[in-house]
Amino acid sequence: MENSMYEVRFKTSPDFRIKRAPNSTIGEPWPLPQLYNVKYDNVFKINESLSIHIRNYSCDILQKAIDRFKVNIFEFSLEEYYTNFLHIEASGFQNLNKKYHQDTLDIKKTGIVLRSEEVWGALRGIETLSQVIFSYKGQLYVRDTSIRDFPRFKHRGVLVDSARHFMTKEVMLDILEGMYQNKMNVLHWHLVDDQSFPYQSKVFPDLSNKGAYHPSLVYTHEDITDIIEYARLRGVRVIPEFDTPGHVYGWGFGHPEMLTQCYDERKQKIPGCYGPLNPARNTTYQFLEKLYTEIINIFPDKTLHLGSDEVPLECWNSNPEVPKDAIIQIWLGGAREVLRAIDQGYRVLFSSCWYLDNIPHGVHWMNYYKCEPTFKDPREDKILGGEVCLWSEYITSETAISVLWPRASAAAERLWSSSAVTDIEAAGKRLQEHRCRMLRRGLQVGQINGPDYCFLPRQRKVVEKEDIHRKNYNHENIIRLSSKNSFSWKYINIIEPFVIGISFSSK
Missing domain, CATH: 3.20.20.80 (Glycosidases)
Structure with missing residues (x-):
């Protein structure tokens, strides 16, 4: 039995097929970064004592983004994918990520480093980081990952x-x-x-x-x-x-x-x-x-x-x-x-x-x-x-x-x-995960690939919209902050992430 895009096929009876969305990825970002290198066999634990330090510059945009990041990973991080076809005799399905948890490293080194020339790059980087963190039986994990990213279009x-x-x-x-x-x-x-x-x-x-x-x-x-x-x-x-x-x-x-x-x-x-x-x-x-x-x-x-x-x-x-x-x-x-x-x-x-x-x-x-x-x-x-x-x-x-x-x-x-x-097939699997991620974070999104499911906690905590503080902003500053499009960022050497350092160049 194998799960391809949009259907499950039975090897012994190829004419018998069941409509089914593709197996979801876990801990994969959307949209895909420009440079995305992952060591899938290197997985690191994240402790709840995680701390975040911003170097050189900070503002309310970054502070609010970090607040959202903490909520997203500690309360709404995605659970490892599960398929009920595991219960079919000789299905050939297995928990693809299980071996990662058995071989998890526990190394305290440099943590996660996110570097950006602009606030906007750090903002996008924080969101991507929240997407590559996933959970299994209450423990948060992240793979050894190196990313360099920027948008194709402004x-x-x-x-x-x-x-x-x-x-x-x-x-x-x-x-x-x-x-x-x-x-x-x-x-x-x-x-x-x-x-x-x-x-x-x-x-x-x-x-x-x-x-x-x-x-x-x-x-x-x-x-x-x-x-x-x-x-x-x-x-x-x-x-x-x-x-x-x-x-x-x-x-x-x-x-x-x-x-x-x-x-x-x-x-x-x-x-x-x-x-x-x-x-x-x-x-x-x-x-x-x-x-x-x-x-x-x-x-x-x-x-x-x-x-x-x-x-x-x-x-x-x-x-x-x-x-x-x-x-x-x-x-x-x-x-x-x-x-x-x-x-x-x-x-x-x-x-x-x-x-x-x-x-x-x-x-x-x-x-x-x-x-x-x-x-x-x-x-x-x-x-x-x-x-x-x-x-x-x-x-x-x-x-x-x-x-x-x-x-x-x-x-x-x-x-x-x-x-x-x-690659449509690879994108379809990541899109499955992204759909569930948005649902888990409180957006009532629709279906995308046909029959599927997303695991949501039964007693789901309702998170109120963050307070919006009206301010008398300098008009030119709002235009500058709102209209700048181009940015680039990277975070490198993701290992034991007790500390996330966000730094800006002096450009």
Whole structure:
């Protein structure tokens, strides 16, 4: 009997097969680091007296990351994989890691060393370290490991649509936690659209008072500040999108004068039928200037996404008032569209093959995993990265996490790891572990490989979201902290890890 990808086969009867997810790895990271050397026969114990020292520099981002690290390894570390096929006569299955525990070394030497030139590298390194630690019968272990890591792309994003279905603040925080665990660093927040306007503006309160699905289904300035702070502590930028000049019907519930009135063929107004923003009126620009001034004072990132897609031109054409250094996001299309944008001088983000709201039957994460955003073209340095898209026409706040994770994890590894990392079978086993890891840490993620299980404690301790302290941060500092993408880090010579030293170069 052998367990390959997605089924168990019986050697004596090859036609008899059972659908089953692949055997999970244990103590393997996701996404895969750029350089990952492991001595699988060298396994070291970790004591509960583990201490962590930060050298040269520290900040609240690192301190919070270390707090999460301690909780993740001491309370939520993964148990060694177990398969019930062990109980089938002559199954051939065995506990693959058992020999490691029998041969465990107990050597107190240099501990774990994590070196980074930036806070962000240390942040990613701490998360990877938490993933390579596993437990067996209450004892924590880690293999002798050497890692050197950095992201392949600067921009590794998740688009969340909170206009078609309102996403609660709690769900937004869970999405950010999932992004941290998958080393994604940009939350592209599609806040408003034709259907609703949940952003609560103080300068134009009727936008949400009349445009939100319900007066309570809004994001206050305090909500947004909390979400941004939660993201900052996880090394995630928050880029808001206010889609214009199309997709603005939701603006018209409170301010119809902003939109272009549509006319019929007899030049008669069509009541209630509005098109894009009306560019023929000076008041439109005055309104936008006032609104955007408010927005950029709340969202510290230096980028504001304007959407600018699917603009219906019919109303502009029918209305008698209407006179005849960007980054381009490729929503649909492939190499041709990407390279055409590059040839016109633009930098590019790629999303075409990562629409997670399209949910086919069965095991399909491999399609996201195999999606290559560069097309192996020499002009690929103009491709900043990509984003997975969680459009919410048919996805609700109740289902968002299970749809997003771990399917988005496939794209996360493509955006982080080397382009040479393409082994689907090896990735499938690590993805099994990563799914269970996210579940164990409190994210209600969905299935990924078919029939499987994840071991979760029956009396699972509920961990509250960490307190979010609102601070009057220097605006420029938030932009600097939030928008820096490139980092590299390494931790080397993992042996008896009673001490984790985190050090920074003087670069």
